[in-house]
Amino acid sequence: MTPGTDLLLLAVIGIDLFIASSSRLRARIQACALQGLALAALPLAVEGTGVLSASGRVVHVVLAVTATLLLKAWAIPLALTRAMHRSGVRREVEPFVSLHLSLLLTAGLVGLAFWIGTAVLPRLPGVSPLGIPAGLATLLVGLYLTMSGRTALTQVIGYLVLENGVFIIGQMLLGEFPLVVELGVLLDVLVAVMLMAVLVASGQGIATVREDHGSGDAPLDAPRGAA
């Protein structure tokens, strides 16, 4: 277990908590970008200096890190910020679960993840003991955020966090994906987020996916412009 990996994983968990407890969408998106940055650095921390010795791995790692960095820390947050500006929603108004409770629930989920990661799953040799719990925690928190989000944007952010959790678990369990799979998954997420961002930003999306803003008593399936 290397300090670098542990530090990154702890940062990822900390960002989970922050996302669950902040009401401002901009802050959530920025936290998401930061988490992407931590994820991009994760392979480097896991591999350590071993990367440099095996020549074939360098290209792989560099490509994976660059792709993660570009997508998770730049492109996706950018798309989300644009969607946020266009939809005009700046903060999660009247969340289903209050932010206090949300924070406590998130803490509970992290605890659950730690319990599953230690008591249920066997400890894997050569893997940071924090790896699986951190990944599971991020996954669960992402799931929770997706479920509890009232606006489409917060749900998308939850989905991203969930995806980050999957990424961590994969990274920890497998160490190395085949490059094609890794890039494929990243691309998949990108497409999904772009689609959702477009949906959020377009007028159609506002009436169907989002229900809190302005059109409280309008039927959900009616487009906003039609009223």
Next chain:
Amino acid sequence: MRDVFLHLALLVLGPLTLLGLVGRVKAVAARRVGAPLLQPWHDVWKLLRKGAVYSTTTTPLFVAGPIVALACTALAALMVPLAGVQAPLAFPGDIFVFAGLLALARFATMLSALDTGSAFEGMGASREAAFAAMAEPALFLVLMIATLPGGTPSFSTAFNELSGTGGLVRDPVLLLAALAFGAFLLTDLSRIPIDDPNTHLELTMIHEVMILDHSGPDLAFLHIGYAMRLFVLSAIGVHLLVPVPPDAPLAALAVLLAGQAGIAGFIGGIESVTARLRLTRVAQFLIGASVVAAIGVLVLHLGGRA
């Protein structure tokens, strides 16, 4: 013997100067000329020479408050190792006594605030009690993180252990502890983002409103007690973040003082760039601190060190 003298000298000279340093940081950040570094010394000296004014509604509780608060804080300050040496008062379980004494000091201040019969002071005391209660779990979880590896719930053992392991560089858990402790520190000392020491509105004050009716030596005692709290808590913070070399007294002293100056910078810096949190957000801030520390304990447990 020399260690005890060093400890006492630090405790006498350090607190008010550190408080002045926080003021300096804020003045420099705001490009003000600001009060000199030793301003708290001048203030306290002036107050000590003055007489005290007592309202006719107050009882002896009002007079006892500042004295008990200062005495408790000073006693608690003897339990924290200051410069990499054994504290004058060190025994297994001293962390609990430490936390208890700090709480008792706060309780005495609150009682004397309530004793004035002022509605504002009552509100201040009520907030102080609420926030202190919410911050307490964070403190104990942080102390757990610090003391569990050493095996004995005592500051001296724990800090020796921490110095031996190389501190933050080798143990990321300490980062969580430091984060939670930072939140606790700001709450306990009534600094921004929990309370604004410069506010002029009694409605929003916490610490300041509780000491509004004290004057003369009583107020001086409260100021000294507050500064001592700042000094001791920042010393704990330094020990959490930086490994203080145990066998080199001079180096340890330098690390401690530099670290405390850094914490003064942290407090002053936060105070210069942020505003107070909304009252409802404070609870979330403190729950967050406790949660972060709890995760630290979990990680410690996971690593098989507890």
